[in-house]
Amino acid sequence: MLRYSGYLRSARWVPELKVNAQTQFIRYISRFCKRIEQKNSIKNKSVVYVTRKVHFNAAHRLHNPAKSDQWNAETFDKCNYANWHGHNYVMEVTVAGMPDPDTGYVIDLGKLKNILEEKIIDKCDHRNLNMDVDFLKGVIPSTENLVIKFFEQIQEDVERAASKGSKLFSVRLFETERNFAEYCPYMSTNY
Numbered sequence: 001m002l003r004y005s006g007y008l009r010s011a012r013w014v015p016e017l018k019v020n021a022q023t024q025f026i027r028y029i030s031r032f033c034k035r036i037e038q039k040n041s042i043k044n045k046s047v048v049y050v051t052r053k054v055h056f057n058a059a060h061r062l063h064n065p066a067k068s069d070q071w072n073a074e075t076f077d078k079c080n081y082a083n084w085h086g087h088n089y090v091m092e093v094t095v096a097g098m099p100d101p102d103t104g105y106v107i108d109l110g111k112l113k114n115i116l117e118e119k120i121i122d123k124c125d126h127r128n129l130n131m132d133v134d135f136l137k138g139v140i141p142s143t144e145n146l147v148i149k150f151f152e153q154i155q156e157d158v159e160r161a162a163s164k165g166s167k168l169f170s171v172r173l174f175e176t177e178r179n180f181a182e183y184c185p186y187m188s189t190n191y
């Protein structure tokens with residue numbers, strides 16, 4: 001935070017901003033600084049990345065109910081067929097951190113497996129992602145949306161189980177062998 005405190009000082013002295021606007025500006029800059037610090041806390045450290053791979057099978061349909069049937073058919077093509085279709089999903093979850101001095105683990109992979117089974121697999125495997133999964137209600141189940149939701153679903157439990165200071169680094173989801181999406185918030189400003 002110290003490295004960016006100059007922004008905060010200058011924000012207080014932008015003369016044309018009224019008090020409310022100044023406060024909002026300072027809040028905005030504070031959030032901006034915090035995001036950079038969070039990212040750097042992972043990026044600039046030497047860390048170990050530990051990954052667990054899991055599988056599940058599920059049905060879905062890409063459909064935006066706010067749009068017309070024609071728009072959906074043209075946009076999603078086969079993925080919009082009314083009677084669903086399935087995928088053999090492969091998910092890779094990566095945790096970044098340093099090994100705990102007592103165990104040598106960034107995270108006990110058995111514990112990570114249990115979290116993934118409880119929070120994702122039990123809810124999604126052999127299910128319809130549009131209809132059956134509580135944390136996906138109202139979400140178009142594209143691979144992109146799924147990685148974000150899966151990340152949010154497991155982040156707290158994973159980071160509690162991992163060594164001190166470790167972070168859930170990324171969730172990668174393969175819909176097919178060739179098509180996958182990855183959600184990695186710490187890298188999000190790098191593209």
Ligand SMILES: [Zn+2]
Binds near residue numbers: 060079085086087
């Ligand atoms: Zn599909």
